[in-house]
Amino acid sequence: MSEEIALMSAIDLVQAYRARRLSPVEATQAAFDRIRTLDGKVNAFCFLDEEGALAAARASEARWQAGRPQGLVDGVPTSIKDLILVRGWPTLRGSKLVACDQDWSEDAPSVARLKEHGAILLGKTTTPEFGWKGVTDSGLTGITRNPWDLERTPGGSSGGAAVAAALGMGALHIGTDGGGSIRIPAGFTGVYGLKASYGRVPAYPASPFNSVAHVGPMTRTVADTALMLTVLAEPDARDANGLPPAGRDWRVGLDGGVARWRIAYAETINGEPIDPEVAARVAEAVQRLAALGATIEPITLAMPGVGEAFAKHWLSGAAALLAQFTPEQRSQIDPGLQKYAEIGSRYSAIDFLAGSKAREGYTVQVNQLFEQYDLLVTPTLPITAFAAGMNAPDSGPYAGWTGWTPFSYPFNLTRHPAASLPVGFARGMPVGLQLVGPAYREDKVLQASRALEAVLPIALPRLR
Known part of the structure; x- marks a missing residue:
């Protein structure tokens, strides 16, 4: 009980x-x-x-x-x-x-x-x-x-x-x-x-x-x-970047379904490699969306240079974080974070502004995509979970943590709402589908997620 x-x-x-x-x-x-x-x-x-x-x-x-x-x-x-x-x-x-x-x-x-x-x-x-x-x-x-x-x-x-x-x-x-x-x-x-x-x-x-x-x-x-x-999502004056209050209950309309929606399906981004079994589970989930009445249109999503633009934002943050510590203290920090902070410390203000300019371009690209589509779906990840205690898989083309997460960080740059929903298993491990919505349209992400959840119920581990 x-x-x-x-x-x-x-x-x-x-x-x-x-x-x-x-x-x-x-x-x-x-x-x-x-x-x-x-x-x-x-x-x-x-x-x-x-x-x-x-x-x-x-x-x-x-x-x-x-x-x-x-x-x-x-x-x-x-x-x-x-x-x-x-x-x-x-x-x-x-x-x-x-x-x-x-x-x-x-x-x-x-x-x-x-x-x-x-x-x-x-x-x-x-x-x-x-x-x-x-x-x-x-x-x-x-x-x-x-x-x-x-x-x-x-x-x-x-x-x-x-x-x-x-x-x-x-x-x-x-x-x-x-x-x-x-x-x-x-x-x-x-x-x-x-x-x-x-x-x-x-x-x-x-x-x-x-x-x-x-x-x-x-x-x-x-x-x-x-x-x-x-x-x-209720407002707080302490966040300088907070959106105006939406004043809504995000549960309203949750069961509206996806009938007559146009959904863009990108099997990958920038041609990044993906485990075939992961790709198969994602493709099957996309077909479920089609069975629910959505029109699915496969697309090629190219965002050249997005990793470099993300690095200029993220690694600069890492450098600023570690700058508050003494050299002796920094030597005690996770070596991977030390390495990334060192790279970030080499960026100039001009480099960062160039990254910000590139970010604007990716944001416009995704905004324009949503002039044609209600939703974008991609795999959440190109692989299933690897060995604990490692920063990346010990084999395959996935060096560094951004190397095996190529589908998630682009939408941190563009700021669009995005969710991961489980859609089955590959070799016994969960596979996620990423649903990305138009700017400020969490309702669309949630509504499509709920429609899929109804036909692909979330399974939970039976650990004892």
Whole structure:
């Protein structure tokens, strides 16, 4: 019964609370039961606050009993990635260089909104050091593992959040995405993750990779992501890049389907190689969209130089991040991040501005694509999860983390909303489909995702 409760969706939990069939205390206890049973195998959490969570759950229970819930997610167990500030909890960002004994008196905007809506915060999920790469391991917290195969990575940098979602360690999970860090682990672990439009979810303090960084939801269902986005997208004055408030419930229209939509299908971007079994699962999912009434048009998507343009933004951020540390401190940082920061430090202001100019061109290119199409679909990743503890596969043409993530980071540059939805398996490991929408049209991404989810239900790992 505890496992059944732990795997309930946020929407089902709220309905059960309203009907008084279930208590937030029971749901919170069920989440911690799952954490106690499974986290020693997967390492999804780096900080837990069971006492605080149960106190919050009891307060939520009292509100539901009085018929006065506090908000949309009152009583729903939730995790926070360890890059996001939570008042009273350390945010160590996967690094031994962040002092634990400092002032932790502020909530990030996403955390503040969740608390205002009554969410029960369980703890912090693991991230690589400063969230710098597409897998999840660090010298501080060790290696996080994929629940479908413990010898493989769950991806990153929101790997802990993805694993927690897949295993029922909470219903709602905050991730961040500076080049694919929501979509990569969603793809590798078989959960749903949305990188909303840049600025849709307010962020503070700004990420070191601010110009390409997003905050967003990771869940086991599309409807839960729509619910969570409705909460997270409420405005916060601390984000200088925040979009004007949409003032909408992202669940509205979710079941509208894709009939008569024109959908562009790019099997790859820039001709990057893709595992044939991954390509086959993606192609099968695209045919499901066609069966649902959409018109599918295969396209060739060429974005020459997009990797270099992304590097000028991302590596400059890495250089600025490490510049705050002494040479002795920098020597203790993940060697891969040191290497990337060194490259970024060589860029001039002119180089960065050239990258910004190129970014404008890619953004216009994708905007113009959406003058013809309602949606763009691509694979989330060209491969399935590889060995845990490595930054890249040990074979194949996939050097460095951007080498095996060629389909995700272009849309951090263009700022378009993009999600990863699981669409089957290749050799026993999850395969993700990336759905990219027009600027500011998260509703289209969510609506198409929900249509596919209805015919390709999300499967969860049976780790014991």
